[in-house]
Amino acid sequence: MFDKQVTYKRNIVKHLYFAGELSCADLSTLTNKSVPLTARMLNELIGEGTIVEKGYAVSTGGRRPLMYSLKPDLMYIVSVAMDQLVTRIALLDMHNNYVGEVHSIDLPLAGNPNALRDLGQHLKEFLKQAKVPKNSIIGVGVGMPGFVDVVKGVNHSFLKVEEGNSIISYLESVIKLPVLIDNDSSLVALAEHKLGAAKDRQNVMVLSIGWGIGLGMVLDGALFRGHNGFAGEFSHIPIFMNNKMCSCGKSGCLETETSLVVVAERAVKGLQEGRVSMLQGLSLDDMEATSNAIMEAALKGDRFAIELFSETAYNIGRGVATLIHLLNPELIVLSGRGSLAGKLWMAPIQQAINEHCIPKIAEDTEIRISTFGYQAEIIGAAALVMEHYDTLRLAKSKTAGDHQVV
Numbered sequence: 527m528f529d530k531q532v533t534y535k536r537n538i539v540k541h542l543y544f545a546g547e548l549s550c551a552d553l554s555t556l557t558n559k560s561v562p563l564t565a566r567m568l569n570e571l572i573g574e575g576t577i578v579e580k581g582y583a584v585s586t587g588g589r590r591p592l593m594y595s596l597k598p599d600l601m602y603i604v605s606v607a608m609d610q611l612v613t614r615i616a617l618l619d620m621h622n623n624y625v626g627e628v629h630s631i632d633l634p635l636a637g638n639p640n641a642l643r644d645l646g647q648h649l650k651e652f653l654k655q656a657k658v659p660k661n662s663i664i665g666v667g668v669g670m671p672g673f674v675d676v677v678k679g680v681n682h683s684f685l686k687v688e689e690g691n692s693i694i695s696y697l698e699s700v701i702k703l704p705v706l707i708d709n710d711s712s713l714v715a716l717a718e719h720k721l722g723a724a725k726d727r728q729n730v731m732v733l734s735i736g737w738g739i740g741l742g743m744v745l746d747g748a749l750f751r752g753h754n755g756f757a758g759e760f761s762h763i764p765i766f767m768n769n770k771m772c773s774c775g776k777s778g779c780l781e782t783e784t785s786l787v788v789v790a791e792r793a794v795k796g797l798q799e800g801r802v803s804m805l806q807g808l809s810l811d812d813m814e815a816t817s818n819a820i821m822e823a824a825l826k827g828d829r830f831a832i833e834l835f836s837e838t839a840y841n842i843g844r845g846v847a848t849l850i851h852l853l854n855p856e857l858i859v860l861s862g863r864g865s866l867a868g869k870l871w872m873a874p875i876q877q878a879i880n881e882h883c884i885p886k887i888a889e890d891t892e893i894r895i896s897t898f899g900y901q902a903e904i905i906g907a908a909a910l911v912m913e914h915y916d917t918l919r920l921a922k923s924k925t926a927g928d929h930q931v932v
């Protein structure tokens with residue numbers, strides 16, 4: 527498809543995107559190519575305006591190597607982060623900086639036959655307003671909840687397409703750019719593993735706390751997807767005898783006692799029953815505003831709001847205890863929308879682990895809050911595009927023939 531040098535250069539670009547800065551020796555090791563060949567490619571990439579020299583690395587005793595990084599405005603990625611209620615669209619550069627505003631759209635997915643068409647229209651509109659040339663955008667990464675088949679490009683839960691069609695081909699026909707899709711929790715895990723709190727770790731459980739409790743599993747250094755790609759349905763493990771109906775149609779799932787929806791429902795009920803709190807006028811009609819208000823109140827020290835998170839976090843911890851027993855992870859990362867509540871999650875989760883885990887198995891498992899937080903899915907959608915950068919069909923530029931990058 528591409529000649530060897532183009533493939534190698536794209537591979538270098540990919541490694542620099544994920545690492546930020548690398549030396550010639552680092553790149554030679556990572557790509558398994560000789561140092562002279564790597565040095566020649568780096569010189570060509572500098573000449574082409576793709577990469578820049580970043581000066582010498584901090585000394586570790588020997589000769590300090592010259593470091594290279596990607597030019598941030600080299601090219602751009604459109605990231606789409608969907609959850610069941612809200613879709614965010616952002617344009618990111620090669621250093622994962624936002625270019626312009628993040629567009630946030632109310633786009634309910636459950637029972638919405640127009641969801642895919644609406645997404646296509648919003649993307650088209652977003653691209654029309656983007657402040658960069660379209661041929662500098664290499665692709666669109668889309669994260670979405672549900673059972674996503676990334677190969678066939680379909681979602682078995684939402685954004686339904688007719689038999690034989692795919693979400694990918696539909697969106698590509700509307701926006702004329704390469705599109706990649708994946709499950710939202712997998713993208714949160716990808717962001718954390720490649721660029722965030724789980725970087726360079728081998729066995730990590732990345733929880734995505736939102737309208738459900740998503741899970742991305744990094745096992746032996748790679749994202750584990752299971753036989754059909756549906757691994758990690760943490761939200762639906764049956765650990766409660768509460769007779770509460772779950773969104774999946776079963777009852778007693780982890781999600782029935784732990785999502786931000788549950789936090790909001792308990793908050794509204796508590797206030798109706800006269801609980802004292804700085805929270806006022808909450809409504810379940812605007813779930814996003816309500817859950818943000820509760821997180822804000824909890825961070826300001828509101829006792830009732832903190833209690834809501836403690837109860838939820840303890841229940842998440844019961845689920846985490848199961849994960850620790852099964853998979854012996856070195857790290858649990860709390861990510862996603864709910865991680866904005868930060869440290870409030872940590873102590874109750876740890877408490878549940880203390881109560882429910884065999885100490886020997888849990889003693890080396892660390893819990894960390896994501897530094898990406900609510901941005902993790904957006905970063906993950908961009909990382910998804912860059913993961914496939916070496917095989918991506920790039921847009922043709924009328925002025926420069928093939929895409930001018932590499």
Ligand SMILES: [Zn+2]
Pocket residue numbers: 761762772773774775776777779781
């Ligand atoms: Zn369920």
